[in-house]
Amino acid sequence: MTIARRRIAVMVIALLVAVAGLISSGSPARAASAEVTRWAGHDRYATSSTISAQSFPGGAPVAFLTNGLEFSDALSGAPAATRLGGPVLLTQVAGLPTPVADELRRLAPAKVIILGGEASVSTAVEDEVRALISTEIVRWSGPDRYATSAVISAESFPVASPVAFVASGLVFADALAGAPVAGQLGGPVLLTQPDALPGATMEELRRLAPAKIVILGGAASVSEQVRSQLAALTTGEVSRWSGADRYSTAIAISTEAFPTGAPIAFVANGLIFADALAGAPAAGTLGGPVLLTQAGGLPTPVADELRRLKPSKIVILGGEASVSATVRDQVAFLSSDFPQASGGRLTRATEVRAGTCLASPDASHQLCVGTDGRFGIYRGTTPLWTSGAADATVRSLRIRDDGNAVLFGVDGRVIWESSTAGTDASELLVQNDGDLMLTAPGGAIVWSSMSSATAPRWRLPFASGQSWAAGAPHANSGGTVGARGSLDFGPQTGADRRVLAIADGTVYRVQCGSASYLGINHANGWQSTYYHLVNYQDQLVGQFVTAGTYLGDVGRTVPCGGGATFDHVHLTIRRAGVPVSVEGMRFGGYTVRSSGQDYWGFWTTSNEVRVLTAQGGAACCLTAP
CATH class of the missing domain: 2.70.70.10 (Glucose Permease (Domain IIA))
Structure with missing residues (x-):
């Protein structure tokens, strides 16, 4: 027996003893899952319109317009939009995109607020809005991004605000994650240079006289020198919400703002600002955080935070080019809680969890999912077939809606799959003869472990020695x-x-x-x-x-x-x-x-x-x- 097989055998002996009481033929409870949806359009402008329509289905008293290619103005605009009850829509500099024009017509706001100067949103856009709907149009802007953020704050938040948030004006990620929270807690997001507090920001903080100040991001984004300057502008504490990177910082913000969980959570690409810019007011209005992800995979700490939050709804912001279908699958897995499979059958509504087994109907064989990332079919402690996968963070074996049997990690990553997507497979059967059979409705077999004594034994299709x-x-x-x-x-x-x-x-x-x-x-x-x-x-x-x-x-x-x-x-x-x-x-x-x-x-x-x-x-x- 090889070392690998000995290790598997020892694991299985312990596993079978531990889970003997779990193997039953009782009816499983129903699976519980959060709703996972995607708000997206064919580009950033259409996506902002979709987010607006989903968040404000009955219209809104106010709508904000900001440049879709620059992030600085909208960073401070999102908390203002949350406070005033309207969306942030993205526009081109010289013209109003058709989806945005259509959404403004639907919203019929009494006021449209343009964020930034004419170099960001031209007077031509202003004229288009005026011709489109009957509304008051105002522009909130300053000579630079720091002054513009101060103007937005002054127009939106009163003296003696409970809190003010300060973030770097040179990077978007920290302020993006903080903007929904700022709006919910009744404070603005003001921008700063990394090593010095701009005069406009300092004056606005003096006017606000906030009860406390929260710095968003680490010392590389907002230095300790700036923190010392901020301490003189509040009678309360100056705290810092940050992590090792933008993803961890967004998690830190979520943890601080939602210590007991949240009813909704938003997930957006951490390297592209446009979708999260438009989503921040929606998150602020609906009471959830914006968490950041990589396009092709959900970072493990973000997966952990989603599990902690336990939202009943998760919204992915942007199309599959921004947040891939793989990430959506991870999110869907994390947001679901399936009962343990029983009776020798794994279905789309059940799972076999790490550290447990599923017995064949006559209990002669066991499908066991180990905590080392492997699963297999065993007769007693003898492995007949194993997945060959190895991962220290395995969570469970399930059948996805696309017909793929998948061994998932705790972060929703795919550790192993049957490679049967698109087959409509719906049951994995533990056979009395020692085979695992993945079947589609009607009984067609689309994957098998071929581990029974009567299964054919394949050779290679060419001559020995070749x-x-x-x-x-x-x-x-x-x-x-x-x-x-x-x-x-x-x-x-x-x-x-x-x-x-x-x-x-x-x-x-x-x-x-x-x-x-x-x-x-x-x-x-x-x-x-x-x-x-x-x-x-x-x-x-x-x-x-x-x-x-x-x-x-x-x-x-x-x-x-x-x-x-x-x-x-x-x-x-x-x-x-x-x-x-x-x-x-x-x-x-x-x-x-x-x-x-x-x-x-x-x-x-x-x-x-x-x-x-x-x-x-x-x-x-x-x-x-």
Whole structure:
């Protein structure tokens, strides 16, 4: 037994003892989830209009207009908008974007406030607004961004404000996260230089005489020297809400402002200011924080803060170019609480949590999710198949609505997936024979651990001792969804070109119109099909053949459509005619792993040593035992 297998066995023994009481056939409670939605448009201007429409469906008494390409004016405008009960809409310098014009017409505000000077929002925009709706139009601006923030504060907040917030006028992230909180707590956001408090800001703080001052961001954004200046402008404390980076600073602001949670939370790109600028007044009005994220993945501390807040609604600001579908999936996972699966069935409404097991109906086998980031199927303490993943922060195994079985981390990251997105799979069954079967409505199997004693044992489709290039799993259709059940294998130049049967079975013809190619029916409804070959051995159709039987040579033929750029065999694994994801399947002593993206994945040895990584195509080489 290898060290890795001993470690797994020890974990499973402890796990089975610990969770014996959890395995039952009782009816699970219903899943509880927060609503996750996205407010977005085709660009930043349309997004600001969407945010306004969602936040102020019945119209608003006031609307703010600010330059959509500059952040400084809107940073102070967001708390004012929260206080006065209106949205912040983004505009171009010289003209009003059509979505913004339409939203102003719908809002019908009694007053429109333009933030910034004519270099930011031109008089032409002012004239367009005047021609569009009957409203009072005013402009709040100063000679620079610091003076403009002071003007906005003076117009919006009275003397003896309970709090004033101070942030750097050179970076947007800290003030963006602080703006909704400032509006809710009844104070402005004033801008400062990093090392010196501008005169306009100082004078406005003297006028406000706030009960306390909060600095947003670390000392690199607002220095301790500025903090000393601020101490002379309030009779209360001067505190700092900050973190190690912009994401952590937004979390610190959220933690300070919402110590017991929040009914709603907003998530926006931390590197692009436009969406969060428009979202800040909405967050202030609806009573939640704005948290910042990277475009392609949710930072772990942000995930932790969302779990702490427990909002009943989470709003993603901006389109998928700003906040990806991956982040949305992470947020959706974090906002849901599923009951433990039971009765040998994992459904879309249940989960198997880290440190627990799901027994087969006869309790002879267990699907166990370890706290080390692995899950697998076990007979007693013997692992029959494992996911091969390793992560110290695993949370649970679930089936997503897209048909993918996914092992999630505590931050919503995907640690492992069945690579079956788009299949509509809805149940993962723990079979009495030791197989895990992911099934779609109607019973079609789209992924299997192939761990039962009667499951076929695949060999590689080429001769022993030969080394061929091998690709990563991809969908049989060549599309981007469906079970990734196909693999490409091709010989090195000058090598043996023969393609061999991967297991015992009966040869059949896969018909497509008047053309065809070969497949093999194996035990228990399993099939393998072989595409692109030349010299097909058609005389084998209807005959039982053993593993290693010659079927033809690699080629580029496309009898049923598609394409080929090199000589190879396109091997597809099926069950009852339906392609089955090959994630985790073994071929001749190697295991193939899928990343969930076509043609991206890797191969490992029986000891889980990675020997081949295929990224975007086929890579050399696997050697057949």
